[in-house]
Amino acid sequence: MAEEEKEEESVPVLPWMRNPVDVSLSEECQLHLLPFLDPRLRVALQKMGISSLFPVQVAVWQETIGPGAFERDLCINSPTGSGKTLAYALPIVQVLSTRAVNCLRALVVLPTRDLALQVKEVFDAIAPAVGLSVGLAVGQSSIADEISNLVRRPKHEAGICYDPEGPPPELQSAVDILVATPGRLMDHINSTKGFTLEHLCYLVVDETDRLLREAYQSWLPTVLRITEANDGGLSNTRDFSLPIFGSLKTIRRCGIERGFKGRSYPRLVKMVLSATLTRDPSKLAQLNLHHPLFLTAGKRRYRFPEKLESYKLICESKLKPIYLVSLLQSLGGEKCIVFTSSVESTHRLCTLLNFFTDLQLKIKEYSGLQRQSVRSKTLKAFREGDVQVLVSSDAMTRGMDVEGVKNVVNYNMPPYIKTYIHRAGRTARAGQSGRCFTLLRKEEVKRFKKLLQKADNNSCPVYSVPSSSIESLRTTYTSALEKLKEVVESEASKKHKIGMKPLQARDQKKNAKSRFLWLSDTNTS
Structure with a gap:
C-alpha cells in the first residue's frame, strides 16, 4: 500500500481525468422531479425512506438515463457515505426493466462478502418492483444453494415433450443481476453448468482500488475475455429491440464498434467506483474503459464526509x-x-x-x-x-x-x-x-x-x-x-491440541507474554 501511494503521487494524470464532472455542483433532487424515473421505482424508493437523491446519484442519473445514456464508461470518485451504491443500482435497474429478457445482464463485483451482502440489499429493495431478480455469489456459503438460485431449467411448455434420452433442456439464468465476490464468481464461471456472462450488459467494479490491487484469480481479464469472445472477437453488441424467440442467443448481434450510436446499448458498459479512486494508468488500463467519463466531488482528490x-x-x-x-x-x-x-x-x-x-x-x-x-x-x-x-x-x-x-x-x-x-x-x-x-x-x-x-x-x-x-x-x-495474558496462553494451548505443529505451538506459548505486553504498550503497528 505504501509503494502504491508513492507510485500514484508520481504517475502522470490521464487526460480524461484532468477535467472531471464535479458532482458536488449537482443539487439534491426530489424523486417526483427526477426525469424518466419509473413510477414503480419511485414507490420502492419511498418505501426505503428515500424522498430525494444525493448529488452523486443525480449526476450519475444524468449520465446514464439522461443525456448521457450510457454512451461512456463512468469512473466515480465520491466520498464515503455519499450514496454511490444507489447511484449505480438505480439506473441499471431502470434500464433492465424496460426489456423483458430472461438472462444475466448486470454483474456487480465487490471485494468482500459483507459488502456484497449490503449491496444486494439495495438491489433487493428496488429490483423486484419492476420484475427483476437479484442473485448473490459469495464465499463461505453453500455453492449448491447458490447454483439452485442462479440457474434453472426452462419450464415445460404445453404441448412440448423433451426426449429423456436426448440432450437435457438448455439451462437458463434465474437472475437478471448478480452481486458477487471475485473468488466465488470464478468458481461459477469455471464449474457451474448453465452459468454464463455472454449476455452481460453492465459491469460494476465497486471499491475499484482494492479489486485492482489484488489479483483474485484473474477475475477481471477472465470476465472481459468471455464477454469479448462471445462477440466473435469483436466488441459486445446487443440489440434488445429484437424480438425474443427460442434460444437466448437470438438477442445477440455482432459486428459494430463499441460506442456506436443508434443501437440499444451496443457494448458492455462499465462503472467503476471508489472514495479513493486510483489514478495509476497501468491499473486503470486493466479495465479496458470506453471513452471514460470521470465524476468526482470537487477538485481535491481525497475528501472527507461534509459533516x-x-x-x-x-x-x-x-x-x-x-x-x-x-x-x-x-x-x-x-x-x-x-x-x-x-x-x-x-x-x-x-x-x-x-x-x-x-x-x-x-x-x-x-x-x-x-x-x-x-x-x-x-x-x-x-x-x-x-x-x-x-x-x-x-x-x-x-x-x-x-x-x-x-x-x-x-x-x-x-x-x-x-x-x-x-x-x-x-x-x-x-x-x-x-x-x-x-x-x-x-x-x-x-x-x-x-x-x-x-x-x-x-x-x-x-x-x-x-x-x-x-x-x-x-x-x-x-x-x-x-x-488477557491467561486467555492468550489458553488459546495457544488449544491451537496445539487441535493439531498445530509442535514448534508453532511452543513458539506461540513462549511469546504469549510478550504479545500480551505488546497490546499494553500499544506498539500495534
Missing part, C-alpha cells in the same frame, strides 16, 4: 487502552466502531475491553478471521443497537454502511490517508454528522498532521479525557491485563 469532525487524543504510551476506555465512557453509549491494525489486535483488544466490567457497554469483535455467520450475527446486533461498540479490523473499513454510527475511533493511527478516509467514512454518512477520534502517542502527532494535510485537512483539535478518569481505571486495567 465529519476529526479529533486527536494524545495518550501515554503504556496506558493507551485506558484512554480508549475513558473515551468510550465519555461517548455515553453512542454507536461506535473501533479500528485496529490487524485481525489479531482486534481479537486481543476486544477481549481486553470486555474485562472492564464497569464499562457497561456491549462490545463485540468483527474481523476477517470469523466465520461469515458470526460476523453477520454481530453486524445485525450492532445495527439493532444490542451492541454499542464494534472492535474491527479493516474488514469493516470499505463501503460498509451501518445506520446510526456516531463515532469512529482509530486505536492505531492509519498508515495512509486512504485508510483514514475509508475508516472515517463509516460515520457522517448520507448527510448526517459524525466524529472520528485517533489515539496517538506523542511521537506520532507530527506524522498524523502530515497525513491529514494530504486531504487538505488542517482542522483536527485535541480531545481530552479527564485525568481523574485515567487514574480511576488503573487498578481495573492491571487486572484486565492479567486476564
Whole structure:
C-alpha cells in the first residue's frame, strides 16, 4: 500500500481525468422531479425512506438515463457515505426493466462478502418492483444453494415433450443481476453448468482500488475475455429491440464498434467506483474503459464526509487502552466502531475491553478471521443497537454502511490517508454528522498532521479525557491485563491440541507474554 501511494503521487494524470464532472455542483433532487424515473421505482424508493437523491446519484442519473445514456464508461470518485451504491443500482435497474429478457445482464463485483451482502440489499429493495431478480455469489456459503438460485431449467411448455434420452433442456439464468465476490464468481464461471456472462450488459467494479490491487484469480481479464469472445472477437453488441424467440442467443448481434450510436446499448458498459479512486494508468488500463467519463466531488482528490469532525487524543504510551476506555465512557453509549491494525489486535483488544466490567457497554469483535455467520450475527446486533461498540479490523473499513454510527475511533493511527478516509467514512454518512477520534502517542502527532494535510485537512483539535478518569481505571486495567495474558496462553494451548505443529505451538506459548505486553504498550503497528 505504501509503494502504491508513492507510485500514484508520481504517475502522470490521464487526460480524461484532468477535467472531471464535479458532482458536488449537482443539487439534491426530489424523486417526483427526477426525469424518466419509473413510477414503480419511485414507490420502492419511498418505501426505503428515500424522498430525494444525493448529488452523486443525480449526476450519475444524468449520465446514464439522461443525456448521457450510457454512451461512456463512468469512473466515480465520491466520498464515503455519499450514496454511490444507489447511484449505480438505480439506473441499471431502470434500464433492465424496460426489456423483458430472461438472462444475466448486470454483474456487480465487490471485494468482500459483507459488502456484497449490503449491496444486494439495495438491489433487493428496488429490483423486484419492476420484475427483476437479484442473485448473490459469495464465499463461505453453500455453492449448491447458490447454483439452485442462479440457474434453472426452462419450464415445460404445453404441448412440448423433451426426449429423456436426448440432450437435457438448455439451462437458463434465474437472475437478471448478480452481486458477487471475485473468488466465488470464478468458481461459477469455471464449474457451474448453465452459468454464463455472454449476455452481460453492465459491469460494476465497486471499491475499484482494492479489486485492482489484488489479483483474485484473474477475475477481471477472465470476465472481459468471455464477454469479448462471445462477440466473435469483436466488441459486445446487443440489440434488445429484437424480438425474443427460442434460444437466448437470438438477442445477440455482432459486428459494430463499441460506442456506436443508434443501437440499444451496443457494448458492455462499465462503472467503476471508489472514495479513493486510483489514478495509476497501468491499473486503470486493466479495465479496458470506453471513452471514460470521470465524476468526482470537487477538485481535491481525497475528501472527507461534509459533516465529519476529526479529533486527536494524545495518550501515554503504556496506558493507551485506558484512554480508549475513558473515551468510550465519555461517548455515553453512542454507536461506535473501533479500528485496529490487524485481525489479531482486534481479537486481543476486544477481549481486553470486555474485562472492564464497569464499562457497561456491549462490545463485540468483527474481523476477517470469523466465520461469515458470526460476523453477520454481530453486524445485525450492532445495527439493532444490542451492541454499542464494534472492535474491527479493516474488514469493516470499505463501503460498509451501518445506520446510526456516531463515532469512529482509530486505536492505531492509519498508515495512509486512504485508510483514514475509508475508516472515517463509516460515520457522517448520507448527510448526517459524525466524529472520528485517533489515539496517538506523542511521537506520532507530527506524522498524523502530515497525513491529514494530504486531504487538505488542517482542522483536527485535541480531545481530552479527564485525568481523574485515567487514574480511576488503573487498578481495573492491571487486572484486565492479567486476564488477557491467561486467555492468550489458553488459546495457544488449544491451537496445539487441535493439531498445530509442535514448534508453532511452543513458539506461540513462549511469546504469549510478550504479545500480551505488546497490546499494553500499544506498539500495534
